[in-house]
Amino acid sequence: MIDLSTKYMGFDLKNPIVPSSSPLMQDIDKVRRMEDDGAAAVVMDSLFEEQIKFEEAELYYFLEHGTESFAESLTYFPSGDDFYSGPELYLERIQKLKEAVSIPVIASMNGTDAEEWIKYAKLIEEAGADAIELNVYFLETGFNIAPGEVEKRYIEILKAVKSGVKIPVAVKLSPYFSAMASTAKELSDAGANALVLFNRFYQPDIDLANLEVVPNLVLSNSDEMCLPLRWIAIIYGNIKSSIAITSGVHTHEDIVKAIMAGADAVQMTSVLLQEGIDKIKSFLEELVRWMEEHEYESVDIMKGSLSQKACPDPAAFERANYMKTLRSYK
Numbered sequence: 001m002i003d004l005s006t007k008y009m010g011f012d013l014k015n016p017i018v019p020s021s022s023p024l025m026q027d028i029d030k031v032r033r034m035e036d037d038g039a040a041a042v043v044m045d046s047l048f049e050e051q052i053k054f055e056e057a058e059l060y061y062f063l064e065h066g067t068e069s070f071a072e073s074l075t076y077f078p079s080g081d082d083f084y085s086g087p088e089l090y091l092e093r094i095q096k097l098k099e100a101v102s103i104p105v106i107a108s109m110n111g112t113d114a115e116e117w118i119k120y121a122k123l124i125e126e127a128g129a130d131a132i133e134l135n136v137y138f139l140e141t142g143f144n145i146a147p148g149e150v151e152k153r154y155i156e157i158l159k160a161v162k163s164g165v166k167i168p169v170a171v172k173l174s175p176y177f178s179a180m181a182s183t184a185k186e187l188s189d190a191g192a193n194a195l196v197l198f199n200r201f202y203q204p205d206i207d208l209a210n211l212e213v214v215p216n217l218v219l220s221n222s223d224e225m226c227l228p229l230r231w232i233a234i235i236y237g238n239i240k241s242s243i244a245i246t247s248g249v250h251t252h253e254d255i256v257k258a259i260m261a262g263a264d265a266v267q268m269t270s271v272l273l274q275e276g277i278d279k280i281k282s283f284l285e286e287l288v289r290w291m292e293e294h295e296y297e298s299v300d301i302m303k304g305s306l307s308q309k310a311c312p313d314p315a316a317f318e319r320a321n322y323m324k325t326l327r328s329y330k
């Protein structure tokens with residue numbers, strides 16, 4: 001009997017599969033199906049700082065200017081009822097999800113302002129979420145911001161949220177740090193119960209027909225997994241936090257690779273959007289089959305077996321790999 005269980009941010013998960021934050025989580029029936037198909041936990045779509053600020057702005061505009069000038073300010077926000085219904089609806093959805101499923105429900109907060117998050121983290125905890133994932137989707141464009149300031153902001157947000165809640169807190173990280181390993185360690189030392197590698201930044205494109213800058217949401221492919229894979233392999237065994245992979249998991253082999261690099265949990269969204277929620281079931285069957293064929297009894301035995309510490313060629317994760325890769329081109 002293959003043992004797929006894994007420990008992730010203090011939870012004993014029955015397997016490593018955790019559907020990541022996405023609009024799929026807005027539909028309770030879909031989340032129920034994820035649980036039925038074998039998902040071990042789920043991460044909700046994010047509550048955005050802008051949603052909270054929107055609510056505050058709405059009140060301010062109504063009080064100060066009346067409804068007309070408020071309509072003008074709406075252009076900065078995305079369209080859709082869900083966005084405007086804001087934090088209250090999000091808290092309600094946590095309660096409903098908790099009633100609907102018995103796997104851990106990890107709420108997600110997306111923003112950059114520590115102050116805002118303390119209050120909402122508490123409300124999220126009170127609403128019954130089992131944990132919080134902080135998505136610090138933060139792109140520093142200031143020309144006078146010193147290196148190190150961005151890292152400081154991550155730590156501040158984490159500490160602020162940790163000080164306000166008892167439930168575990170994960171940080172979903174960007175890949176754009178100049179010293180990833182030490183940033184991961186700092187976040188771990190500051191109390192992050194898990195690090196989620198990596199936040200996938202959507203890069204805007206230029207629409208030449210309309211001469212506009214336009215958003216560009218392209219789903220991932222398996223190639224994108226190599227970036228988090230490398231960093232997970234490097235930080236595995238060097239930090240206290242659990243580790244989850246996100247970005248580019250599309251096959252059961254990807255799941256095996258992520259675990260071998262050192263991931264405790266394997267998050268996925270694009271593949272579920274493209275191929276449907278049922279994919280979770282086939283992933284689990286294929287994972288078990290792969291482990292049987294390759295004589296791995298448990299996820300625990302497989303975990304970190306190709307991390308940098310365990311790997312026969314540790315330099316493969318570093319600069320040496322770059323030279324070798326370039327020379328391998330035929």
Ligand SMILES: Cc1cc2nc3c(=O)[nH]c(=O)nc-3n(C[C@H](O)[C@H](O)[C@H](O)COP(=O)(O)O)c2cc1C
Pocket residue numbers: 020021022023044045046108110135172198199200219220221246247248249267268269270271
């Ligand atoms: C349509 C869509 C909506 C998403 N919404 C969120 C979100 O609200 N919060 C968040 O942290 N990540 C969000 N993500 C990112 C995913 O959780 C995931 O990290 C990313 O898609 C990379 O994983 P994948 O390659 O498995 O898709 C979203 C992704 C997609 C495609």
